[in-house]
Amino acid sequence: MASKHPEIKKLAMIGCGAMGGGMALLFAEKGCEVLLKDPSNEAMDKVIEQGKKDGVGNQITKYQTYEDLCKNLGEPKVFVWSLPHGTVGDSVLEGLMPYLKMGDIIIDAANEMWENTERRQGKCVTKGIRYVGMGVSGGYQAARRGPSMCPGSDSETLDIVLPLLEKAAAKAPDGTPCVAKIGTGGAGHYCKMIHNGIEHGMMSAVAEAWGIMTKGLGMSLDEVGDELHRWNKTGELQGTFLIRIGAEICQTKDDKGQHVLDTVEDKVVQDFTGEEGTGIWSNTEAINHHVPAPTLTVAHYLRLASGDLHQRRTIKSTFFSNTSSDGDWPPQKLNPSDRPAFLEDLRKATYLACLASYAQGLNIIAKADAANHFNVNYVSLLQIWRAGCIIQADHISSLLLSIYANHKTADSPNPMYNAEIAGEFKRMFPALKRVVLQGTEADHVVPAMGATLEYVKQMTSTELPTSFYEAELDYFGRHMYDRKGEDKAGRPEMGKFHYEWKPA
Numbered sequence: 223m224a225s226k227h228p229e230i231k232k233l234a235m236i237g238c239g240a241m242g243g244g245m246a247l248l249f250a251e252k253g254c255e256v257l258l259k260d261p262s263n264e265a266m267d268k269v270i271e272q273g274k275k276d277g278v279g280n281q282i283t284k285y286q287t288y289e290d291l292c293k294n295l296g297e298p299k300v301f302v303w304s305l306p307h308g309t310v311g312d313s314v315l316e317g318l319m320p321y322l323k324m325g326d327i328i329i330d331a332a333n334e335m336w337e338n339t340e341r342r343q344g345k346c347v348t349k350g351i352r353y354v355g356m357g358v359s360g361g362y363q364a365a366r367r368g369p370s371m372c373p374g375s376d377s378e379t380l381d382i383v384l385p386l387l388e389k390a391a392a393k394a395p396d397g398t399p400c401v402a403k404i405g406t407g408g409a410g411h412y413c414k415m416i417h418n419g420i421e422h423g424m425m426s427a428v429a430e431a432w433g434i435m436t437k438g439l440g441m442s443l444d445e446v447g448d449e450l451h452r453w454n455k456t457g458e459l460q461g462t463f464l465i466r467i468g469a470e471i472c473q474t475k476d477d478k479g480q481h482v483l484d485t486v487e488d489k490v491v492q493d494f495t496g497e498e499g500t501g502i503w504s505n506t507e508a509i510n511h512h513v514p515a516p517t518l519t520v521a522h523y524l525r526l527a528s529g530d531l532h533q534r535r536t537i538k539s540t541f542f543s544n545t546s547s548d549g550d551w552p553p554q555k556l557n558p559s560d561r562p563a564f565l566e567d568l569r570k571a572t573y574l575a576c577l578a579s580y581a582q583g584l585n586i587i588a589k590a591d592a593a594n595h596f597n598v599n600y601v602s603l604l605q606i607w608r609a610g611c612i613i614q615a616d617h618i619s620s621l622l623l624s625i626y627a628n629h630k631t632a633d634s635p636n637p638m639y640n641a642e643i644a645g646e647f648k649r650m651f652p653a654l655k656r657v658v659l660q661g662t663e664a665d666h667v668v669p670a671m672g673a674t675l676e677y678v679k680q681m682t683s684t685e686l687p688t689s690f691y692e693a694e695l696d697y698f699g700r701h702m703y704d705r706k707g708e709d710k711a712g713r714p715e716m717g718k719f720h721y722e723w724k725p726a
């Protein structure tokens with residue numbers, strides 16, 4: 223159906239870094255005139271130079287002031303932001319505000335905190351300015367070729383911007399653009415934040431598998447690459463972006479024939495710089511909404527331990543200060559009696575940690591959706607994660623889509639309520655357990671896999687050691703408990719009984 227809104231043919235890209243630069247070129251390639259604004263002339267010139275090489279140079283111009291930029295934009299004025307999160311967006315909005323009028327559109331394509339998005343939407347709505355909070359996934363390469371985009375705003379605003387975004391978005395194998403109406407208010411940024419939380423869980427699991435293959439099984443990087451290629455081709459990890467790029471990373475050599483991966487320091491510092499935040503926020507959200515998301519959380523803790531390499535070096539030296547050597551620590555070699563079978567277990571364990579990351583992430587979204595009235599469209603959300611994004615995982619997407627297409631999420635906030643998903647956890651559990659047991663025995667670092675094992679046990683048990691925990695709480699704090707068989711509420715509620723375990 224033809225849109226009743228005029229086609230967007232001119233836009234301003236504010237922030238021309240890795241993502242903004244790529245998106246500016248992409249929008250130009252899709253027929254838009256693109257006006258650039260960035261504090262760095264060099265950054266803008268780089269985009270223009272690349273534009274010339276790509277045959278779109280004559281569609282891209284740069285501006286130094288908001289006034290000039292706004293004078294040269296059409297009506298309505300359309301801005302795409304690709305900025306660091308937080309105060310930068312606020313100051314850009316403040317700078318633009320005098321030139322904005324009713325009907326102008328801001329598409330905030332940063333990884334912004336959803337509450338900032340809703341605060342700015344509140345500010346804009348009073349002037350009739352449309353503000354879309356849109357997570358963009360796939361990294362700078364997808365920004366240039368076609369990313370997965372996760373926009374949230376009111377329905378009419380999304381109707382206006384979607385035709386443009388659909389042209390630019392990655393396309394799923396069936397040709398569907400990986401952009402759609404995700405929900406209202408800050409829903410787009412919320413879901414992108416959780417996408418990144420899921421991404422962390424999956425990255426940890428793949429890295430753990432890599433560690434076991436290289437240090438445990440003594441496989442060369444080329445062999446690990448071959449194995450990951452195999453995982454990516456068939457079975458439950460088929461079409462998983464992080465597995466595919468992992469295979470390519472393992473087999474990439476520099477011009478001297480050395481594996482580039484051998485030169486990469488063991489240190490993830492991303493969250494130490496404060497520039498990102500999605501991992502921290504998604505875990506905070508999980509806790510605030512009382513959602514157990516241990517796979518996501520331990521993945522984040524692995525990053526934190528990893529980032530401070532100096533601390534690890536210091537503690538390692540104190541740990542071994544009274545011994546002559548650090549021996550084979552950690553980890554030790556693994557000698558599975560049936561190596562192909564062990565590798566198959568490892569593949570399944572990696573898959574289950576990835577599936578658990580998705581389940582936990584969707585569980586957080588469902589709780590936040592109910593609390594914040596985002597009206598998330600789960601089918602659209604799963605659709606847009608089918609291409610152009612970091613958590614792309616073909617089998618997991620198909621599995622979840624087939625389920626979400628037929629049920630009301632509000633009735634079952636955790637994907638594990640579904641028998642098919644629960645069945646998948648059950649089927650993979652023994653392999654995961656064997657890998658975690660053998661990995662732990664040989665001191666391998668397996669946080670996401672280990673936490674997934676715990677998650678499965680905890681979520682499927684009614685025999686946790688928590689009656690004892692509850693009794694201790696009641697003993698020292700008079701925190702009350704429910705007696706067995708009397709929990710009828712169907713939701714977490716404080717217990718009604720106290721026992722005077724020892725008179726005060």
Ligand SMILES: NC(=O)C1=CN([C@@H]2O[C@H](COP(=O)(O)OP(=O)(O)OC[C@H]3O[C@@H](n4cnc5c(N)ncnc54)[C@H](OP(=O)(O)O)[C@@H]3O)[C@@H](O)[C@H]2O)C=CC1
Nearest residue numbers: 237238239240241242260261262304305332333358361362
């Ligand atoms: N890199 C990635 O893989 C992905 C990043 N994102 C998100 O996209 C956003 C951009 O990321 P990325 O491109 O990597 O970051 P970059 O740092 O490469 O780009 C940010 C750009 O914004 C510019 N900028 C800063 N302040 C202003 C301002 N007041 N007005 C205009 N421009 C300004 C910066 O200019 P200068 O450097 O000169 O200060 C820089 O060019 C972030 O929110 C990020 O979280 C989302 C998905 C993937």
Ligand SMILES: O=C(CO)[C@H](O)[C@H](O)COP(=O)(O)O
Nearest residue numbers: 359360418492498500501612
């Ligand atoms: O948003 C992204 C991918 O989806 C960006 O790559 C982002 O920089 C990743 O940061 P983090 O891993 O800390 O979430």
